[in-house]
Amino acid sequence: MTVVVIGAGPAGLAAASAALRAGADVTLLDSSDQLGGQFWRHLPDSAHAAKQHVLHHKWGTFEALAREVTQHPSCSVVANAQVWLLEQRAAGAPRVHAHVGPVDSGGRETLTLDPHALVLATGAHDRTLPFPGWTLPGVYTAGAAQALAKSERIALGSRAVVAGAGPFLLPVAQSLALTGARVLGVYEATTTAALLRGWGAKPWQLTAAVGKMPELAGYVAGHVRHSIPYRTGRAVVEAHGTDRVEAVTIARVDETWAPIAGTETTIETDAVCVSHGFTPRLELAIAAGCTISADRFVEVDARQQTSIRGIYAAGELTGIAGADAALAEGALAGHFAANGPRSAHIGRAARARDRFIDFGTRLDAVHSPRRGWxxxxxxxxxxxxxxxxxxxxxxxxxxxxxxxxxxxxxxxxxxxxxxxxxxxxxxxxxxxxGEDFADGVTTDRRPIVSPVRIGDLADAAAAEPPTEDPHTAGDLHPRETLKGTS
Ligand SMILES: Cc1cc2nc3c(=O)[nH]c(=O)nc-3n(C[C@H](O)[C@H](O)[C@H](O)COP(=O)(O)OP(=O)(O)OC[C@H]3O[C@@H](n4cnc5c(N)ncnc54)[C@H](O)[C@@H]3O)c2cc1C
Known part of the structure; x- marks a missing residue:
């Protein structure tokens, strides 16, 4: 049984590990040069960091998973592997087309895989609502701020404002403070009343959130230690500056996030980090023909299988619920993709996944953008x-x-x-x-996932293996093995 896992974040690493334990031959692909995805972005090995775990939760889990996949004899880990196309076949999982090499460099190596089963674990990117002045240098996505803090230990700016919606603002402010910025405030658009109503209702459905309490307590303690104010019902409504951001206007907003006139205040700042949630990276799932739900995530069954037999999905692709949910879903997807037998470990992962679905639903209901923006x-x-x-x-x-x-x-x-x-x-x-378009098209559809050079396309066509027999599956073309490329 051969399984290809696309994405080496928490979901993809857990999927690769579970598929290996179930006896499959696994190829794990990621466009990044490191394992870990967004959650475990870290300093490069060349930095010889003594304290890699700083700014990370569950770093021990990452180390164990990374060790397992890179050392397992049945696992090929291919870093810098950008999957740019999934080609549907008459039977079996789609053909996977990837280019291996530094992003946008010429002459990247062509990699074509025909696995028995495929796990999509491509995660999400952060969503930012526009506002006047948001294109000024010095205005960043909160995800970019977090990525630079974690992978370079660079703080964006010396007087930073963090704004948007959702719990992700808390680790971003913490990372900025720990890497040397002064954080002037965290501005959450959801009002206090909406937060209390949303998170306070039916607390028995939130058992997953209990496990997150120590993490939350850590952020609260960090905010107190660094004197970071946390304000709800407020949004950055304008950034000011000529060559770069010099100040922002913050206004109170109502429950629909419409700004309330007369409540504006202006703060001098040199870095504005904004996030209004996450958008799943759906393009590969759409290319493979998987059904997308009304709320725009990949639909999966209890085994994490999509509407297409042999294709599984896990992590932020199926709903935004954090790294613990991604780990549980990944374990299930990898296990079932490899046809693993029922086990207590998988039963536990299924129960954890179900608890996190409630948590993710609540997260979306409380913090997703309201039309007043x-x-x-x-x-x-x-x-x-x-x-x-x-x-x-x-x-x-x-x-x-x-x-x-x-x-x-x-x-x-x-x-x-x-x-x-x-x-x-x-x-x-x-x-x-207006959202509901007569042609049923959405902006998530990108049949070619990333820019491809014409020369690379020509190379791919020359190296193309025949498509007819899906059960010659799992072979690496043209290289026999890529083990150790991490
Ligand atoms: C910028 C950013 C920073 C974040 N930081 C934090 C944080 O600090 N704390 C926190 O709690 N949550 C954070 N999150 C949320 C976090 O991503 C999730 O909780 C968790 O990492 C989801 O895991 P995942 O495995 O689903 O996705 P990810 O961790 O996003 O992993 C997906 C992987 O798929 C790879 N990939 C995507 N498309 C392709 C392709 N076509 N070909 C090859 N590889 C591909 C990506 O390179 C990536 O490594 C962040 C999210 C973003 C977008």
Whole structure:
């Protein structure tokens, strides 16, 4: 049995480990040069860090999983492997096409895999709502701030503001403070009343959250130690500056996140780190034909199998519920992808997963963006930064063309057609244009997942193995094994 796992974050590492324990031959691919995904981004080995675990939860779990997959004789770990296409086949899991090598370098190696089963564990990227001035240098996604703190120990700015929604703001503020920034405040858009109502209701459904209490207590203690104020019902509604950010306006918002006039205050700052939640990286699942739920996650059954036989999904792809949920789902996906037998360990993972589903549902209900955010936009606010499309252009072109299909709206406005292919602006564009499009298209569909050089495409075509027999599956083409490439 051969299993390919795409993504080496908590979900993918747990999936690879479970599939190995169930007896499969596993290939673990990740576009990053390190194992660990977003949660365990860390200093490069060349830094010889004595305190790698600083800024990390469950670092011991990561070390054990990483050791297991890199040392197991039946596991090939391929770092710097960007999967850019899943090609559907007549039977079995799709053919996996990857390029191996530094991002956007020429002559990357072509890797083609025909596994018996596939686990998708591609995670999410953070979502940022636009506001006037958000394109100024010095305004970052909170995820970028966290990634730089964890993998470089670099603090963005010396006087930082953290804003947006959700518990992710807490570790970001903590990391900034620990890497040397002064954090002027954390501004959570959800109001206190909505937080109490959302998290206080039906507490018996929140057993998973109990396990997160020590982590939360650590953040609260860190905020007190570093004197970081935490304010609810407030949002950054404008960033000011000429060449870079110099100040932000923060306003109180109502329960719909609409700013309340007359409550604005301005704070001088040199770094603004913003996150309004996460968007799953759905493109491979969509390319493989997996069903996507109404709330835009990959639909899976109790075994983490998607609507396509032989394709499993785990982690943020199936719902945003944090690294513990990703670990539990990954263990199930890997185990069932490898046809593992029932076991007590898998029963425990299933129960943990079910508890985290409730936690993730609550997280989404309490902190997901409310429609009032559009009221802090102006006509000249950039929405799609790659193609420089403003709010005014987007809405006026929509009314001029009377188009109700997203494809034609994208073509006429150019929003979402730039280098990020809508990863940053896609959901915002959809909300501004009206969400339900007559053509049923969404901004998550990207059949070619990442930019590919024409020369690399030609190489891929030359190296293409025949597609007919899926049961010659699992072979590595053209290299026999890539073990140790980590
Ligand atoms: C920028 C960022 C920072 C975060 N930091 C924290 C944090 O500090 N604390 C916290 O509690 N939560 C954090 N989160 C949330 C966190 O990601 C999850 O809780 C957890 O890591 C989810 O695990 P996962 O395995 O589903 O996804 P990830 O950890 O995101 O792993 C997905 C992996 O898939 C790989 N991948 C994606 N697409 C491809 C492809 N086409 N080809 C090859 N590889 C691919 C990625 O490189 C990545 O390594 C962060 C999220 C983001 C986006």
């Amino acid at each position: 559009t009221q802090w936009l102006r006509n000249d606010t950039t929405i799609c930064r790659c193609e420089e499309v403003t709010n005014g252009e987007l809405t006026s072109i929509q009314s001029q063309t009377a188009s109700c299909g997203l494809r034609s709206l994208k073509l006429s406005t150019r929003a979402g057609l730039g280098i990020c292919q809508g990863r940053i602006c896609g959901r915002n564009v959809e909300e501004l244009l």
